[in-house]
Amino acid sequence: MDTIQITLPDGATREVPSGTTAAQIATQISPRLGKEALVARADGELVDLSRPLDHNIKLSILTAKDPDAVQVFRHSAAHLLAAAVLELYPHVKLGVGPPIDTGFFYEFVREQPFTLEDLEKIEAKMHELAAKDVPNERKLLPKAEALELYRKANQEFKCELIEEKAIEPMVSFYTTGKFIDFCRGPHIPSTGRIKAFKLMSVAGAYWKGQEGNPQMQRIYGACFVDQKELDEYLHKLEEAKRRDHRKLGTDLDLFSIQDEAGPGLIFWHPKGAIIRREMEDWLRAELTRRGYDLVFTPHVMRLELWKTSGHANFYRENMFAPMEVEKADYQLKPMNCPGHILIYKSRLRSYRELPIRLAELGTVYRYERSGVLHGLLRVRGFTQDDAHIFCMPEQIEKEVQDCVEFAWEVLRVFGFERYEVELSGGDPLRPQDYAGTPEEWKHAEDALTNTLKRMNVPYKFMPGEAAFYGPKIDVKLVDAIGRPWQLSTVQFDFNLPGRFDLEYVGEDGSRHQPLMVHRALWGSVERFFGVLIEQYAGAFPAWLAPVQASVLPVSGKFEEYAKQVTQQLKDAGIRVHLDDRNEKLQAKIRDAQLQKIPYMLILGGKEVEANTVAVRHRAKGDLGPRSLDQFIADLKSEINSRAAV
RNA sequence: GCCGAGGUAGCUCAGUGGUAGAGCAGCCGAUUCGUAAUCGGCAGGUCGCGAGUUCAACUCUCGCCCUCGGCUCCA
Numbered sequence: 001m002d003t004i005q006i007t008l009p010d011g012a013t014r015e016v017p018s019g020t021t022a023a024q025i026a027t028q029i030s031p032r033l034g035k036e037a038l039v040a041r042a043d044g045e046l047v048d049l050s051r052p053l054d055h056n057i058k059l060s061i062l063t064a065k066d067p068d069a070v071q072v073f074r075h076s077a078a079h080l081l082a083a084a085v086l087e088l089y090p091h092v093k094l095g096v097g098p099p100i101d102t103g104f105f106y107e108f109v110r111e112q113p114f115t116l117e118d119l120e121k122i123e124a125k126m127h128e129l130a131a132k133d134v135p136n137e138r139k140l141l142p143k144a145e146a147l148e149l150y151r152k153a154n155q156e157f158k159c160e161l162i163e164e165k166a167i168e169p170m171v172s173f174y175t176t177g178k179f180i181d182f183c184r185g186p187h188i189p190s191t192g193r194i195k196a197f198k199l200m201s202v203a204g205a206y207w208k209g210q211e212g213n214p215q216m217q218r219i220y221g222a223c224f225v226d227q228k229e230l231d232e233y234l235h236k237l238e239e240a241k242r243r244d245h246r247k248l249g250t251d252l253d254l255f256s257i258q259d260e261a262g263p264g265l266i267f268w269h270p271k272g273a274i275i276r277r278e279m280e281d282w283l284r285a286e287l288t289r290r291g292y293d294l295v296f297t298p299h300v301m302r303l304e305l306w307k308t309s310g311h312a313n314f315y316r317e318n319m320f321a322p323m324e325v326e327k328a329d330y331q332l333k334p335m336n337c338p339g340h341i342l343i344y345k346s347r348l349r350s351y352r353e354l355p356i357r358l359a360e361l362g363t364v365y366r367y368e369r370s371g372v373l374h375g376l377l378r379v380r381g382f383t384q385d386d387a388h389i390f391c392m393p394e395q396i397e398k399e400v401q402d403c404v405e406f407a408w409e410v411l412r413v414f415g416f417e418r419y420e421v422e423l424s425g426g427d428p429l430r431p432q433d434y435a436g437t438p439e440e441w442k443h444a445e446d447a448l449t450n451t452l453k454r455m456n457v458p459y460k461f462m463p464g465e466a467a468f469y470g471p472k473i474d475v476k477l478v479d480a481i482g483r484p485w486q487l488s489t490v491q492f493d494f495n496l497p498g499r500f501d502l503e504y505v506g507e508d509g510s511r512h513q514p515l516m517v518h519r520a521l522w523g524s525v526e527r528f529f530g531v532l533i534e535q536y537a538g539a540f541p542a543w544l545a546p547v548q549a550s551v552l553p554v555s556g557k558f559e560e561y562a563k564q565v566t567q568q569l570k571d572a573g574i575r576v577h578l579d580d581r582n583e584k585l586q587a588k589i590r591d592a593q594l595q596k597i598p599y600m601l602i603l604g605g606k607e608v609e610a611n612t613v614a615v616r617h618r619a620k621g622d623l624g625p626r627s628l629d630q631f632i633a634d635l636k637s638e639i640n641s642r643a644a645v
Numbered sequence: 646g647c648c649g650a651g652g653u654a655g656c657u658c659a660g661u662g663g664u665a666g667a668g669c670a671g672c673c674g675a676u677u678c679g680u681a682a683u684c685g686g687c688a689g690g691u692c693g694c695g696a697g698u699u700c701a702a703c704u705c706u707c708g709c710c711c712u713c714g715g716c717u718c719c720a
Contacts, residue, residue, distance in 0.1 A: 096719080096720065097720085098718070098719070098720090099718095100718065101718085105715095113648080113649060113650090114649090115649095115650095116650090158720080161719095161720050162720075164720090165719080165720055166720085171720085172720080173720090174720095181720075182720050183720045184719090184720055185720090200714095201649090201650095201714060201715075202648095202649065202650090202714090202715090203648070203649065203714060203715030203716070204647065204648025204649055204714095204715060204716060205647095205648080205715065205716045206647075206648090206716055209716065209717060209718090210716095211646080211647075211716085212647095215647065215648050215649095215716085216648090216716095217649080218648090218715070218716080220714095220715080246712095246713095250655095250656075251656085257711095257712095259693075259710070259711050259712090262711095263710095263711065263712085369646050369647095370646070370711090371646060371647070371648095371715090371716085372646090373712090374713095552679095552680090554677085554678065554679050554680095555676095555677040555678050555679090556677055556678095557677060557678095558677095582675095582676080582677080583678090583682090583683085584676095584677090584678055584679095584682080584683060585678070585679055585680065586678090586679085586680070586681060586682065586683090587681080587682050587683080588680095588681095589679095589680050589681055589682095590680095590681035590682055591681085591682085592681090593681055594681080600680080602679070602680065604678090604679055605679090606679085614679080614680085616680060621680075622680055
């Protein structure tokens with residue numbers, strides 16, 4: 001019999017008879033590996049463990065430690081879901097069922113909606129099928145036969161997939177017991193190991209994710225190889241709920257959204273407003289330090305202006321409808337750029353002035369479809385920490401670099417440690433959605449790429465994600481529980497300077513067109529605030545905390561002293577609250593803790609006697625007594641350093 | 646926008662056609678208390694809005710408003 005040579009990842013080689021499977025090799029290496037193996041990688045390609053190997057090959061045996069293997073595992077779990085659904089509801093039509101980051105989903109078409117009770121039944125059926133340890137077997141069918149099979153079963157979506165995806169005459173299927181599914185694979189050998197999963201929700205989804213296509217019911221499941229990981233994930237979801245800025249916004253009285261006013265419109269309550277003011281004060285100082293000029297521009301401007309800028313064309317879907325005033329149409333601004341451009345254009349500019357950096361905390365209004373609104377993170381009215389930089393070509397890379405560095409300073413000051421950078425380019429297949437020529441786009445993308453490379457910033461290239469007027473660098477930050485949020489953005493613009501005939505007089509005395517960079521670091525004050533609430537779980541560092549210290553007299557007897565202390569703190573510029581309610585100390589402490597107030601000053605007989613304050617920190621607990629002056633000095637230094645405690 | 650689930654007191658939630666409930670918060674009183682909830686009382690509602698069915702609607706039907714989850718991740 002022929003032998004073939006298997007090269008393992010450590011370089012070792014093995015001679016085995018042709019037709020040996022990866023599973024057999026795994027068991028040879030060690031019985032334990034044989035048991036833990038989920039799937040194999042042969043010459044870089046994922047294959048079933050049961051696939052007979054017939055030529056010399058580089059082989060890795062993958063276990064749950066390999067992320068790709070986990071995805072295969074989840075994909076098999078998706079098949080298990082479909083198998084269970086088909087047993088319970090034989091007439092459903094099948095869509096697709098891929099793995100996702102935390103599990104899997106599968107799509108179905110069924111007349112009646114799946115209810116929560118249905119999900120329970122399906123989950124039980126999945127466990128039942130898993131317990132039988134049914135093998136996942138690969139089968140090859142001629143394309144015509146495959147189509148015929150699905151036609152008979154009325155599975156028109158599967159037919160569509162085969163028509164689109166099958167390039168070879170034979171197409172692969174996987175069977176899980178009675179269930180058979182058109183699938184490239186690979187899969188784990190059998191269902192027995194799929195135990196740690198939980199069906200989470202059922203949601204509507206368009207076929208192939210495209211609006212206008214039929215809607216399917218998508219059943220989502222969380223799924224991990226180990227129960228422990230599933231438990232951790234479910235715990236993380238609980239944690240996320242606890243930190244949800246919408247809940248904390250109400251609990252801590254930071255902001256609200258009101259039906260009477262309209263969806264996606266934010267009311268900043270006094271405590272939220274304090275945080276915003278501190279944030280803005282920091283930002284304005286930083287902008288000034290970095291050579292930006294702060295401006296203000298109107299909220300409504302003539303529609304004509306938005307035609308010039310191209311927004312009325314490219315951005316129409318996201319704008320509020322124009323309003324008519326004295327027979328002229330006015331447009332509520334969805335962006336700040338045209339306003340800043342008008343300031344630039346208000347007089348002739350010299351190359352000596354460049355770069356000109358115009359910054360504005362500019363409030364904009366955008367029409368977002370009702371289904372996409374989400375707390376502070378996706379709203380219809382918001383304030384961007386916007387700026388537009390007008391510069392000469394030779395200045396552009398430096399300006400972009402400064403923006404990216406500024407963005408990092410923002411992340412540092414607000415306590416974010418993890419971030420991801422994306423470079424978003426145009427979509428070459430949809431040039432009609434973008435302003436400017438392909439050459440201009442290439443030039444701009446190159447400039448951004450160079451900057452990132454020079455700064456040694458790892459980034460992902462995202463084609464088709466650019467703004468309509470130019471490519472951009474986006475900084476997405478990763479919050480405490482691993483979710484990414486897009487905030488900072490630095491966007492090139494080869495469009496507006498031309499549309500508005502922007503010019504400057506160069507050294508040569510003739511007129512040139514400046515380049516333009518749009519940038520926002522928080523993205524919007526609202527979104528950044530929302531992320532910040534979740535980042536700190538509402539426990540803001542002292543410099544941002546709406547109430548920095550709460551004075552808690554042990555009983556009414558010490559009210560006089562408490563009032564004195566409170567006034568001294570106020571005089572020192574500390575945001576302080578006196579809790580003089582007729583409550584026990586424990587209750588006052590509890591309420592201060594729940595309000596996440598950084599410091600509590602407990603005042604009783606001992607403190608009056610010694611003229612001290614007993615300090616309790618919301619996280620560190622009882623810190624003992626000290627003089628009020630000492631406390632004030634310590635707190636002021638904590639505030640001034642913007643310590644992230 | 647679309648699919649699904651929801652909307653009952655400030656908050657969290659119970660209430661399957663027959664006089665709207667609880668806990669917390671609030672107010673009043675008692676208590677004067679040492680590091681995460683003192684006790685008692687009172688008040689609080691157009692049951693999201695509007696139509697309809699019914700002797701009777703928080704409850705059933707229809708329309709609208711709003712909220713939540715999802716709608717990118719290739720068999």
